[in-house]
Amino acid sequence: MRIDGKVAVVTGAAVGTGRAIAQRLAADGADVVLADIDEAGLAQTADSIGAAARRVHLDLCDDDALAELMACRPQILVNNAGGGAVLRPCFPEADVDRWTASLELNLRAPMLATQLALDGMRAAGGGAIINLGSTAGVGFGPHVSPEYSASKAALIRLTATLGCLQESHNVRVNCVVPDWVATERGLAEQAALPEAERGPELVPLETLTSAVVRFVEDETLAGRAMLLDRGKDPELIAS
Template sequence: MDIEGRRAVVTGGAIGTGRAVAIALAAAGAEVVVADIDEVGGRETVDRAGADRCRFVRTDLTDPQQTADLITSTRPRILINNAGGGGHLPPHFPEASAEEWERLLTLNLIGPMRATQHALVTMRSDGGVIVNISSIAGLGLGPHPSPEYSAAKAGVIRFTATLADVAPARVVCLVPDWVATERVTDAELASDPPPIPIAAFTDAVLGLIADDSLAGRVMLLPQVGQPQLLA
């Protein structure tokens, strides 16, 4: 899909990977909608991307109605389900209360599923691309500090792969390792191996959007080596 002239919604676009993707999409000619609960960060993203190409819509992606309103009002041709995180913040399952770990599941799995369901209504007639952002925490069979976070991210991967046949829309997934966002310290940048450069992350997202041969595919973005399709 050509990015230029398309409307793109980026959830979790107020900081980090979401901000970087929003800026990259605007630079590629998209009309970008930044969705986040962080109004200050969201408006800073708009300023950096350019107010002529980007606007902010305050949205809580754990709220079903706000999620529905975001998608139905903007009708994106490109949807980046980037909102998520929280896996590093204690308490974790089983010490966390049911309300705490359910909210993390909602943000990282149910929210993207809701947004995808609404987006497919219009994309199935007009076409479009949905990029789900997972995490390496969702891969493998070993322990993880946050079982609820890793389970949610594993769910995003499997959810994407089941949607290989929703043409003319496409649903794909990016599974990054540690990414060098603005929150990474100098010491962390100097680690071996270093975090993934933010430009490599945005290049991978834009590549998944552009490649019309990819549907229901999952791409791993490792700290070392080249991106690779897992499914």
């Protein structure tokens, strides 16, 4: 699937991975719709892209606002928005509203965005949906934020189950699963650690954006997850 000339929605586009993904898709010719609750960050991302960008200020947990966003009928949807892994306290110490909010942002919002995008994509002849998971959702070890890791694990599994949409809707759903990424915040957090605790270099932003582009363009890939581990080559881990 060609990116050039397509409408692409990128959620969480104000900073970090979302900004980098939006910039990459715009550079490859997409008309990018930037969505985030951070209005100032959205303006900065839009300014960095130029005329190919349109920004929408919204809370992704607001169902009506999300429906209005998806009315642009994108052919590309990147469910990048998420977070909460560093918030304290976490489950089980966190109260119900707090851990529920994490599940809503990291799992329910991309599920609803996907559902809302499908009819428009099918009418346009097809589309590509890319979810942003996390290595926090891989494996069976402990994690400081059980609600975050559980939501990301569910998003990866959801992606695999939606491989069937390629046949029914000509829509391919895939998932990029990065470790710690070299965003401005990621690099600052790594630098703040004692040198002995820093570990391998963070996942380059170019590696992440290239994974997104591959999932858009490669029509043989559906229901797959690509693991981007620190210090390792990208690896397709699910089918």
